[in-house]
Amino acid sequence: MNRRLFLKGLASLPVASRLHAAPAAGNARFLLVFLRGGYDAANLLVPVSSGFYYESRPNISIPRDETLPVSAEWGLHPALRGTVYPLWEKGQAAFVPFAGTEDLSRSHFETQDSIELGQAPGGSRNFQSGFLNRLVSVLGAPLGAPKGISFTDQLPIVFRGEAQIANSALRNIGKAGIDARQSTLIADMYRNTPLGPQVAEGFAVREGVMREMADEMEAANRNAISSKGFELEARRIAKLMKEQYNLGFVDVGGWDTHVGEGGASGALATRLDELGRGLAAYADELGPAWRDTVVTVISEFGRTFRENGNRGTDHGHGTVYWVLGGAVRGGEVRGDQASVQPGTLFQNRDYPVLNEYRAVLGGLFARMYGLSGEQLERIFPGARAKDLALL
Numbered sequence: 001m002n003r004r005l006f007l008k009g010l011a012s013l014p015v016a017s018r019l020h021a022a023p024a025a026g027n028a029r030f031l032l033v034f035l036r037g038g039y040d041a042a043n044l045l046v047p048v049s050s051g052f053y054y055e056s057r058p059n060i061s062i063p064r065d066e067t068l069p070v071s072a073e074w075g076l077h078p079a080l081r082g083t084v085y086p087l088w089e090k091g092q093a094a095f096v097p098f099a100g101t102e103d104l105s106r107s108h109f110e111t112q113d114s115i116e117l118g119q120a121p122g123g124s125r126n127f128q129s130g131f132l133n134r135l136v137s138v139l140g141a142p143l144g145a146p147k148g149i150s151f152t153d154q155l156p157i158v159f160r161g162e163a164q165i166a167n168s169a170l171r172n173i174g175k176a177g178i179d180a181r182q183s184t185l186i187a188d189m190y191r192n193t194p195l196g197p198q199v200a201e202g203f204a205v206r207e208g209v210m211r212e213m214a215d216e217m218e219a220a221n222r223n224a225i226s227s228k229g230f231e232l233e234a235r236r237i238a239k240l241m242k243e244q245y246n247l248g249f250v251d252v253g254g255w256d257t258h259v260g261e262g263g264a265s266g267a268l269a270t271r272l273d274e275l276g277r278g279l280a281a282y283a284d285e286l287g288p289a290w291r292d293t294v295v296t297v298i299s300e301f302g303r304t305f306r307e308n309g310n311r312g313t314d315h316g317h318g319t320v321y322w323v324l325g326g327a328v329r330g331g332e333v334r335g336d337q338a339s340v341q342p343g344t345l346f347q348n349r350d351y352p353v354l355n356e357y358r359a360v361l362g363g364l365f366a367r368m369y370g371l372s373g374e375q376l377e378r379i380f381p382g383a384r385a386k387d388l389a390l391l
Contacts, residue, residue: 029289034299039255043060059263071333097320132148137163149248166245302318305345359384
């Protein structure tokens with residue numbers, strides 16, 4: 001077979017079937033991006049083949065013809081058209097739906113802690129031992145003490161432990177999509193029109209609900225940076241990861257969408273656009289080092305499948321993980337899945353968890369670093385690694 005025919009045949013293969021090689025263990029870089037607040041995964045990876053989805057979300061669903069094509073069952077939020085979707089088309093992005101933890105508290109704080117600890121559920125917890133710190137310790141011997149860094153105000157639970165971890169705070173301040181002054185201006189525009197009373201009442205209700213939920217939504221962020229300005233911060237992170245560190249963590253807040261979530265446009269769409277710009281900038285800034293990099297985006301839980309009375313969503317269970325990188329076998333939706341219909345919802349309200357996070361990350365780490373079962377047990381005690389062939 002001559003070179004031209006070989007390349008033509010290779011190009012005709014599905015993206016995920018093309019040649020991939022896991023990053024060399026000594027060069028591998030891993031960044032964990034934690035979306036604090038519980039983002040709405042059902043409006044990120046949209047179950048476009050489910051009529052139940054559109055029935056459950058009359059105000060915030062995303063029309064099928066506006067999603068980015070992923071498969072017959074799934075479409076991607078259009079806010080990622082110019083950022084993450086090109087990585088998907090290159091086979092450098094994959095999504096794992098029905099992912100999450102067995103923690104059923106639906107508390108931001110308890111679930112975030114549970115995930116960052118990575119310890120066996122149901123037993124006693126050591127809050128001074130996070131799973132990324134244990135990963136650094138396990139990799140220390142074969143890789144010559146890999147360097148970890150957390151881009152947070154304070155060292156997060158996930159990086160607590162025996163290994164020494166650097167901590168470099170990032171600063172950017174984001175604001176709500178519509179503030180009080182803008183609300184007043186809009187209400188004034190409609191004051192003497194037939195829609196005036198409805199607009200005024202709508203803003204009054206919104207203000208009251210936001211006042212009640214503001215403390216909870218702010219606390220759920222745990223001082224994480226906002227998605228606004230994340231693009232610039234991501235480039236700074238990439239420079240440090242490229243030159244000095246190979247294990248990183250950053251958290252991004254603002255995902256607690258109880259009110260006015262929006263659909264193809266609106267509050268969630270804006271945050272996804274900002275996040276996507278940051279992730280694309282991170283890949284661009286790394287340059288050739290992107291080839292040996294894996295980025296995993298997670299959240300403490302998903303949201304309720306049905307929208308609430310405030311055109312938002314409440315605390316849920318299963319969510320969708322993102323896995324990006326130059327060596328990722330992307331272009332596919334990975335992991336165990338279920339049809340999206342009333343009978344498959346967890347407790348008749350949420351996505352179920354079919355891909356437990358410790359199993360998914362354990363399988364990913366095994367691929368990245370060639371870890372043994374004994375080493376994985378040290379990182380995620382009691383978990384059984386699940387190889388989703390992401391690399």
